[in-house]
Amino acid sequence: MTLRSIGFNSAVLALFALVTSLILAITNDMTFERIAESERKAAERALLEIIPLERHDNDLLMDVHPVPEQYWAMLGLKKGGNIHIARDQGDPVAAIIPAVTQDGYSGAISMIIGINFDGTVAGVRVVEHRETPGLGDKIDLKKSDWILGFNGKSLLNPQQSDWKVKKEGGDFDQFTGATITPRAVVNQILKSLQYFENDRERLLTISAANAALEMEQAAQ
Amino acid sequence: MSETQTTEIASSDAQASEISIAEIIKNGLWNNNPALVQLLGLCPLLAVTGSVVNALGLGLATLMVLIGSNTIVSLIRNHVSDAVRLPAFVVIIAAFVTCAELLMKAYTYELYQILGIFIPLIVTNCAILGRAEAFASKHHVGYAALDGLMMGLGFLLVLVMLGAIRELFGHGTLFASMQLLFGPDASNWVVQPFGDNYSFLIAILPPGAFLVTGLLIAGKNTIDAALKRRADANKERPVKGAKRIRTTGHIS
Amino acid sequence: MAFKQVTSPHAHSAQNTAKVMQLVLLATVPGLIALTWQFGWGSFINIALASVTAVSCEAAIMRMRGRSVSFYLRDYSAVVTAVLLGLALPPLAPWWIVVVGTVFSIVVAKQLYGGLGYNPFNPAMIGYVVLLISFPIQMTTWITPLALLPLGTVHPGLIESLQIVFSGYTPADGVTGATPLDTFKHSSGLLADQIYAREPLFNQAMLAGAGWEWVNLGFLLGGLILLSQRIFTWHGPVGMLAALTLMSLIFWDGGSSSSPGSPLMHLFSGATMMGAFFILTDPVSSAVSNRGRLVFGALIGVLVYVIRAWGNYPDAVAFAVLLANFAAPFIDNYTLPRTYGHVDRRRATEKEDQS
Numbered sequence: 001m002t003l004r005s006i007g008f009n010s011a012v013l014a015l016f017a018l019v020t021s022l023i024l025a026i027t028n029d030m031t032f033e034r035i036a037e038s039e040r041k042a043a044e045r046a047l048l049e050i051i052p053l054e055r056h057d058n059d060l061l062m063d064v065h066p067v068p069e070q071y072w073a074m075l076g077l078k079k080g081g082n083i084h085i086a087r088d089q090g091d092p093v094a095a096i097i098p099a100v101t102q103d104g105y106s107g108a109i110s111m112i113i114g115i116n117f118d119g120t121v122a123g124v125r126v127v128e129h130r131e132t133p134g135l136g137d138k139i140d141l142k143k144s145d146w147i148l149g150f151n152g153k154s155l156l157n158p159q160q161s162d163w164k165v166k167k168e169g170g171d172f173d174q175f176t177g178a179t180i181t182p183r184a185v186v187n188q189i190l191k192s193l194q195y196f197e198n199d200r201e202r203l204l205t206i207s208a209a210n211a212a213l214e215m216e217q218a219a220q
Numbered sequence: 221m222s223e224t225q226t227t228e229i230a231s232s233d234a235q236a237s238e239i240s241i242a243e244i245i246k247n248g249l250w251n252n253n254p255a256l257v258q259l260l261g262l263c264p265l266l267a268v269t270g271s272v273v274n275a276l277g278l279g280l281a282t283l284m285v286l287i288g289s290n291t292i293v294s295l296i297r298n299h300v301s302d303a304v305r306l307p308a309f310v311v312i313i314a315a316f317v318t319c320a321e322l323l324m325k326a327y328t329y330e331l332y333q334i335l336g337i338f339i340p341l342i343v344t345n346c347a348i349l350g351r352a353e354a355f356a357s358k359h360h361v362g363y364a365a366l367d368g369l370m371m372g373l374g375f376l377l378v379l380v381m382l383g384a385i386r387e388l389f390g391h392g393t394l395f396a397s398m399q400l401l402f403g404p405d406a407s408n409w410v411v412q413p414f415g416d417n418y419s420f421l422i423a424i425l426p427p428g429a430f431l432v433t434g435l436l437i438a439g440k441n442t443i444d445a446a447l448k449r450r451a452d453a454n455k456e457r458p459v460k461g462a463k464r465i466r467t468t469g470h471i472s
Numbered sequence: 473m474a475f476k477q478v479t480s481p482h483a484h485s486a487q488n489t490a491k492v493m494q495l496v497l498l499a500t501v502p503g504l505i506a507l508t509w510q511f512g513w514g515s516f517i518n519i520a521l522a523s524v525t526a527v528s529c530e531a532a533i534m535r536m537r538g539r540s541v542s543f544y545l546r547d548y549s550a551v552v553t554a555v556l557l558g559l560a561l562p563p564l565a566p567w568w569i570v571v572v573g574t575v576f577s578i579v580v581a582k583q584l585y586g587g588l589g590y591n592p593f594n595p596a597m598i599g600y601v602v603l604l605i606s607f608p609i610q611m612t613t614w615i616t617p618l619a620l621l622p623l624g625t626v627h628p629g630l631i632e633s634l635q636i637v638f639s640g641y642t643p644a645d646g647v648t649g650a651t652p653l654d655t656f657k658h659s660s661g662l663l664a665d666q667i668y669a670r671e672p673l674f675n676q677a678m679l680a681g682a683g684w685e686w687v688n689l690g691f692l693l694g695g696l697i698l699l700s701q702r703i704f705t706w707h708g709p710v711g712m713l714a715a716l717t718l719m720s721l722i723f724w725d726g727g728s729s730s731s732p733g734s735p736l737m738h739l740f741s742g743a744t745m746m747g748a749f750f751i752l753t754d755p756v757s758s759a760v761s762n763r764g765r766l767v768f769g770a771l772i773g774v775l776v777y778v779i780r781a782w783g784n785y786p787d788a789v790a791f792a793v794l795l796a797n798f799a800a801p802f803i804d805n806y807t808l809p810r811t812y813g814h815v816d817r818r819r820a821t822e823k824e825d826q827s
Contacts (some may be wrong), residue, residue, distance in 0.1 A: 012300060012301070013311070027322050133605075135609065420606050
């Protein structure tokens with residue numbers, strides 16, 4: 001008797017599992033493509049904010065190159081990261097470089113820094129941070145447009161000695177009540193620019209190779 | 221002939237459950253509100269109500285799951301034995317939550333990213349399993365669906381109210397980033413009644429969720445107490461003056 | 473012949489709540505004088521503003537609750553909360569900072585829990601924390617201490633201070649600056665000696681930071697007066713100061729670049745002394761027994777150090793006190809004193825008749 005009821009109950013549960021997995025399978029199938037599309041768009045959005053579509057014509061998500069291990073320390077990366085290169089009709093436009101600084105007020109600040117191949121900053125976005133709300137979180141574009149102040153800066157503009165916050169005699173604004181966070185961001189951007197200066201030639205070769213590959217694929 | 225029979229059955233079913241439609245509506249929205257009275261599902265309630273759009277997103281997802289699970293549970297209520305009832309309910313709820321998650325991922329991806337873990341966590345919202353167990357498994361499918369709708373609405377309304385209060389007092393905005401849910405046209409719905417620079421961070425930070433929830437519950441209790449006082453005042457008052465009281469015979 | 477029936481204890485005390493509160497108010501005077509001498513009229517205005525707000529809020533709530541307004545105002549507890557909050561807030565803070573903080577202290581932290589005697593948390597510290605996390609900019613802008621003012625300038629006078637507080641115009645840049653704890657925390661990468669040599673905040677000071685050491689000495693003096701009047705026992709303050717000293721000695725490491733600061737700095741900077749003698753001694757929200765208060769104080773001392781050294785905020789007395797308030801009932805549970813006539817201490821959760 002007991003055995004029979006166990007068997008019956010198992011059958012009922014199995015039926016449920018079957019029906020629900022079927023429903024899930026159908027939903028998954030219906031939404032699969034849209035989800036992939038949404039995910040791609042979301043990943044691309046930050047990159048496109050720095051280098052808009054008018055400035056390049058390649059797929060930024062496809063053009064991925066790992067950061068060489070000798071530069072990890074310079075960019076503050078612990079597990080490495082990927083550089084995206086933007087091209088316009090085969091000519092290299094800019095590179096988007098991941099960087100992390102540990103010198104923030106609380107924990108790591110990770111950002112992506114777009115640098116044009118002429119050495120100027122195309123744009124910076126903070127991707128993740130845990131700075132104090134109301135003080136240090138103004139590095140986030142959602143809270144303040146301070147981060148846009150880096151656009152167009154380079155290793156020569158301002159002078160390297162002026163890559164500091166104003167409180168320390170440099171060229172960049174700090175926030176009222178917070179010096180540490182902007183200082184950390186300024187320093188890391190400076191370091192990333194220096195990295196780019198060192199690695200520029202190699203990135204150009206890679207870009208040229210990829211451009212050739214693209215041309216070939218397009219021809220086929 | 222057969223028509224009258226079915227209506228008879230339906231009415232007898234309603235009688236057996238001893239609950240009216242008006243009562244279900246009133247219970248879900250007010251008397252037995254899942255958030256303010258049963259205090260169920262407080263984790264998402266406190267965690268995601270920093271803005272109206274977040275609250276609305278999670279509230280809608282919960283509402284959908286609640287209606288769906290209540291309906292299905294009611295439909296199968298006579299075919300599942302007690303031994304496997306709970307596992308079966310959990311399977312149903314989990315399936316609906318996963319569906320909701322996939323749909324949100326497909327159509328409101330950014331909101332999905334903001335709400336993050338709290339969408340899959342709808343599974344653990346006690347309000348849902350609670351309604352399945354306490355109501356849907358005992359009532360006719362129409363009533364069960366209505367109960368799901370009303371309980372879900374009650375939860376959604378509290379979420380949105382919390383989100384609105386916290387957003388308004390914390391950021392000084394209302395209906396910000398509604399485009400995450402309603403498409404690009406909604407991006408200019410935002411209202412800023414206190415000007416650009418207003419901010420009162422505690423309302424947005426976790427303590428604010430507790431404070432505002434507490435105040436909402438207090439507000440509901442105050443209204444209830446006032447209603448009760450008025451009802452008491454309207455009751456028939458005993459007539460003044462001497463009354464003759466029968467002291468002999470049977471009183472039954 | 474009928475006797476008046478009175479429950480024990482049959483001993484009488486000359487102190488009632490109003491007298492105790494008045495004494496506490498008096499004991500804050502040395503600290504207030506030090507604050508006013510070193511940082512100008514700001515604290516004075518804070519206290520006045522907070523007191524007016526607190527008394528109005530208390531009266532309004534008492535009226536709403538249908539209690540006697542004059543009876544509850546006469547115990548001075550609202551004024552004490554207001555004065556403590558006013559002392560803790562940065563001088564010359566905008567008026568609405570003071571008002572919002574005081575309203576939170578009195579209405580939310582005190583009256584919503586049931587009024588004096590029922591509040592699980594220290595009301596003044598709740599007000600302070602609400603302000604600190606909501607308005608970090610205003611709450612971390614401190615006036616430059618007297619010794620560090622640029623040559624030829626003085627703190628704004630009373631009239632000008634009032635204008636600053638009420639009109640919202642901010643004083644010139646040289647007049648505000650970071651606190652010693654803040655400065656020390658922000659100068660990572662330098663040896664402690666280098667920081668002390670470089671920052672005028674330290675090299676113009678005797679112990680622990682210009683201005684701040686005087687304020688702490690003032691509160692220490694006031695606290696000792698209260699202690700001599702037996703307003704509270706020594707256990708809480710000693711527990712906190714001892715724990716703070718111990719922690720800062722253990723982690724001082726001679727002043728390397730990652731040192732969280734010397735014991736002297738931690739003892740005589742920030743809100744240490746005010747916290748030790750005026751905040752954690754609040755009889756309502758602290759532990760009850762003497763042993764319990766020792767533990768309660770020590771917990772605050774440890775937490776203050778932990779948050780100062782490795783946390784997100786430069787000072788931590790308010791956070792530490794609130795966290796310890798949470799723990800107070802738990803501490804009480806394990807530190808119940810021996811009842812007269814009983815051999816062993818009982819735990820609060822034990823059943824009475826187990827013999």
